[in-house]
Amino acid sequence: MYEHEFVKPVDQLAIWYHIFENNQSWNAYIPVHWHRGIELSYLERGLIDDFRIGDEHFASKSGRILVVNTQEIHSIKTRVKQKDLALSIIYPYSYIEGLFPQINNYRIEINHPDKFTKSQKVAYLDLKSKLIKFIATVQENSKDRNIQLSIISLEILDILLNNFIQKRKQLPAKKEVITQRLQEIVEYITTNLKQDLSLEIIANECHISREYLARFFKKNMAMTVAEYIRYRRAISARKDLLSSNATLTKIAIDNGFSGIRSMNRVLHEFYHEDAKEIRKREKNR
Numbered sequence: 001m002y003e004h005e006f007v008k009p010v011d012q013l014a015i016w017y018h019i020f021e022n023n024q025s026w027n028a029y030i031p032v033h034w035h036r037g038i039e040l041s042y043l044e045r046g047l048i049d050d051f052r053i054g055d056e057h058f059a060s061k062s063g064r065i066l067v068v069n070t071q072e073i074h075s076i077k078t079r080v081k082q083k084d085l086a087l088s089i090i091y092p093y094s095y096i097e098g099l100f101p102q103i104n105n106y107r108i109e110i111n112h113p114d115k116f117t118k119s120q121k122v123a124y125l126d127l128k129s130k131l132i133k134f135i136a137t138v139q140e141n142s143k144d145r146n147i148q149l150s151i152i153s154l155e156i157l158d159i160l161l162n163n164f165i166q167k168r169k170q171l172p173a174k175k176e177v178i179t180q181r182l183q184e185i186v187e188y189i190t191t192n193l194k195q196d197l198s199l200e201i202i203a204n205e206c207h208i209s210r211e212y213l214a215r216f217f218k219k220n221m222a223m224t225v226a227e228y229i230r231y232r233r234a235i236s237a238r239k240d241l242l243s244s245n246a247t248l249t250k251i252a253i254d255n256g257f258s259g260i261r262s263m264n265r266v267l268h269e270f271y272h273e274d275a276k277e278i279r280k281r282e283k284n285r
Contacts, residue, residue: 012146015153016090019138029270031231032075032221034179037090038108039068040156042131046084050077052222058111065127067160069107071179075222087135091157099157106165123163130156181206182220185213189225190232193256197229229256234270237263241278248275 016037032052041051041060048060053074060066068074070093096103113124134152137145188205189197202225203213217225237255240246246254252263252275264274271278 013150013153014092014095016092017134017138017149017153018088019135020084020086020088028076028078028080030076031223031228032073034071034073035090036070036093038070038093038096039074039088039090040131040160041066041068042087042089042128044085044087044132044135046081046086048076048078048086050075052076053111056111063128065110065124065131067108067110067164073179073182073220085135087131089134089153089156091153096157100161103161105168107168108160108164109166110160110164120163123159127156127159130159178220181208181216185217185225186228189229193229193233193236194254195256197225197256199225230266231270233257233263234266237267237275238271238278241275251275 043060043062043064045062047062048058051058051060051066051074053066053068054072058064058066093103110124113121116124130152134149134156137148137152142148184206185202188202195201199210199213203210206213208216214225217223217228221228223231233255237251237257240251240254241248244251248260248263252258252260255263257263257266260275267274267278273281
């Protein structure tokens with residue numbers, strides 16, 4: 001099982017969710033990734049400049065729903081503006097399989113509203129109302145919030161599975177090879193963040209040439225290997241900053257940085273905050 005494939009539920013729920021709400025403006029970039037789950041993205045307010053799903057690119061605007069099927073690579077590039085509001089829900093694949101064993105034969109197709117039937121248009125509006133209700137329930141923070149969220153998340157899934165599934169086509173052999181190779185490269189990087197991660201070392205471990213690795217990764221991940229390594233180190237360092245009392249120097253070294261200064265540069269690149277600011281904000285919650 002590859003690291004990208006894990007989807008951890010929130011609290012006592014069977015799903016993962018996150019509400020993206022912002023009071024500042026900044027450039028956001030979530031590099032290419034994938035997971036063994038089905039992700040639903042709903043933009044209540046704002047605009048996403050480029051939401052890549054597989055080989056397709058979407059400019060998502062307010063009221064737009066997008067679904068990422070299991071193992072599909074996806075990424076986001078946008079300019080986040082004040083008062084933007086979005087919701088992301090990920091249903092672990094094992095959870096859906098338990099409720100709907102036939103899911104292996106289907107995929108959810110909802111990303112092209114212009115192709116909807118009349119009944120799908122009605123279902124789409126119903127789905128929006130459930131997503132708005134989900135957001136409101138999270139924000140209300142009532143005593144029975146998890147019960148209500150569980151109910152609404154099942155209602156959302158029910159609408160998707162009853163109105164927007166299509167028979168899955170067999171994945172072309174070439175795409176399977178690409179996904180497997182990306183998984184191998186990413187797995188090596190994420191499990192060796194503390195080590196030297198030069199192109200030559202990674203290429204040797206994955207039994208490919210240095211030149212091929214650079215071209216292949218850039219083409220399929222839309223970023224260089226070096227950029228991806230910085231991204232993964234930033235994620236790992238931020239996690240350590242929030243979950244441990246280790247010194248900043250130790251966290252920097254443990255995550256492959258030469259020191260605090262280099263760690264802060266990368267944290268600013270992806271989170272627009274340095275290590276001290278990240279810790280301070282967490283303590284003030």
